[in-house]
Amino acid sequence: QVQLVESGGGLVQPGGSLRLSCAASGSIFTINIMGWYRQAPGKQRDLVATITSGGSINYADSVKGRFTISRDNAKNTVYLQMNNLKPEDTAVYYCNAVWRNVFNSWGQGTQVTVSS
Numbered sequence: 001q002v003q004l005v006e007s008g009g010g011l012v013q014p015g016g017s018l019r020l021s022c023a024a025s026g027s028i029f030t031i032n033i034m035g036w037y038r039q040a041p042g043k044q045r046d047l048v049a050t051i052t053s054g055g056s057i058n059y060a061d062s063v064k065g066r067f068t069i070s071r072d073n074a075k076n077t078v079y080l081q082m083n084n085l086k087p088e089d090t091a092v093y094y095c096n097a098v099w100r101n102v103f104n105s106w107g108q109g110t111q112v113t114v115s116s
Contacts, residue, residue: 002026002105004095009110012085016114020080022095022107033098034078036069038091038112045094049080063089085114 008020024031035050035058049069050058057069068081078095095107 002028002031002097002099002103004097004105004107006093006095006107006110009093009112011113011115013116014086014114016085017081017083018085018112019082020093020095020110020112022078022080024076024078024097027099028076030099031097032101033096034071035096036078036080037094037096038089039094039109040091043091048093051078082112085112087114090114 003025005023006020008018010018012018020036031053033050033052036048037045038048039045046060048060048063049067051069051071059067066082066084069078071078090113092109093112094109097105099105
């Protein structure tokens, strides 16, 4: 199995930056894709960004040019650098891992609030 622990959320003013971290443990060598999703109150959980084991990256249109996903294989950690944050980015952010091509693991979620 794969376990995920997120960190780095918080309150930031519009235009500010935050970096989220997601540390993976367990069967990390079976991970195919890691990514970030977010869920605002009353809305569905939406994809933010993903990165595959081969390094391919995908972003939601709403965050392109502002968010950057990256990984540190030595630390088994994936990051989400979020710049120029907007109030509409306010949500609970969840880390996700797809492993053995069929299984999903989720982190506990971290709150990001963008407000003046």
